[in-house]
Amino acid sequence: MRYGISNLSIVPVRTDPSETSEMCTQILFGEHYSIVDENKKWCKVVLAFDGYSGWIDQKMVHEISEKSFLLLDQHPLTVTTNPFNIVQPEKGYGNFLIVAGSSLPFYKSSNNTFRIGEEGYTIQGDKIFPARKNIRNLMIENALKYFNSPYLWGGRSPFGVDCSGLAQVLYKMAGLQIPREANQQALMGENITFVEEALPGDLAFFDNEEGKIVHVGIIWEKNKIIHSSGKVRIDNIDHFGIYNIDTGRYSHQMRLMRRIIPSLD
Numbered sequence: 050m051r052y053g054i055s056n057l058s059i060v061p062v063r064t065d066p067s068e069t070s071e072m073c074t075q076i077l078f079g080e081h082y083s084i085v086d087e088n089k090k091w092c093k094v095v096l097a098f099d100g101y102s103g104w105i106d107q108k109m110v111h112e113i114s115e116k117s118f119l120l121l122d123q124h125p126l127t128v129t130t131n132p133f134n135i136v137q138p139e140k141g142y143g144n145f146l147i148v149a150g151s152s153l154p155f156y157k158s159s160n161n162t163f164r165i166g167e168e169g170y171t172i173q174g175d176k177i178f179p180a181r182k183n184i185r186n187l188m189i190e191n192a193l194k195y196f197n198s199p200y201l202w203g204g205r206s207p208f209g210v211d212c213s214g215l216a217q218v219l220y221k222m223a224g225l226q227i228p229r230e231a232n233q234q235a236l237m238g239e240n241i242t243f244v245e246e247a248l249p250g251d252l253a254f255f256d257n258e259e260g261k262i263v264h265v266g267i268i269w270e271k272n273k274i275i276h277s278s279g280k281v282r283i284d285n286i287d288h289f290g291i292y293n294i295d296t297g298r299y300s301h302q303m304r305l306m307r308r309i310i311p312s313l314d
Contacts, residue, residue, distance in 0.1 A: 126224070
């Protein structure tokens with residue numbers, strides 16, 4: 050089996066091996082994956098972070114050894130929290146930007162360096178290690194950095210993000226791992242019965258007329274929710290659902306709420 054890692058800011062992942070196929074998710078800088086199938090132009094990958102699979106362009110593959118792949122699984126995760134950070138390669142051409150939620154493999158705080166395979170990099174700006182306390186405050190602080198980011202199906206970055214991608218990346222920046230899709234996220238943690246019991250960082254899920262979970266948002270305060278719907282926005286929430294403050298109508302129907310953040314926080 051072959052293995053790879055993203056050395057690009059964002060790598061689009063598609064449902065089928067075609068440029069016209071929909072984007073189902075994105076691989077952010079520093080996230081690694083295994084290659085489970087391929088043809089001349091495309092590779093089917095499984096992301097190590099969440100087990101999500103899809104197809105990426107062969108030209109975007111940056112291959113690493115199995116040893117490096119396994120070491121990445123064992124190494125403490127360091128994640129960027131600024132909307133954008135500047136990265137400078139030790140060799141090659143110029144600086145480039147990476148987005149919030151990117152991983153910094155084998156990061157060294159002493160000199161702000163990390164490496165991908167044999168390639169070394171230096172980064173400017175804020176980085177975090179897995180959070181040990183104040184997770185809820187950290188999550189809301191990071192969520193507000195995405196305010197007004199456009200909605201993008203399959204997106205996981207400030208350039209464009211969908212509802213479950215926003216939740217997943219915010220949890221990643223807080224040192225917690227959750228699945229990619231809202232219906233999978235809704236199976237985690239413990240149930241919250243009343244909106245009044247919800248705490249900042251808890252997740253609220255919403256369904257359609259068929260009862261399928263189609264939306265997720267992050268509780269900010271007891272009557273406020275941050276979510277990606279058209280753009281990342283703040284709306285009111287109650288036991289009926291999300292009340293859009295612009296239209297003056299309910300936009301999403303409440304299904305359930307879950308608490309994933311450890312109670313010790």
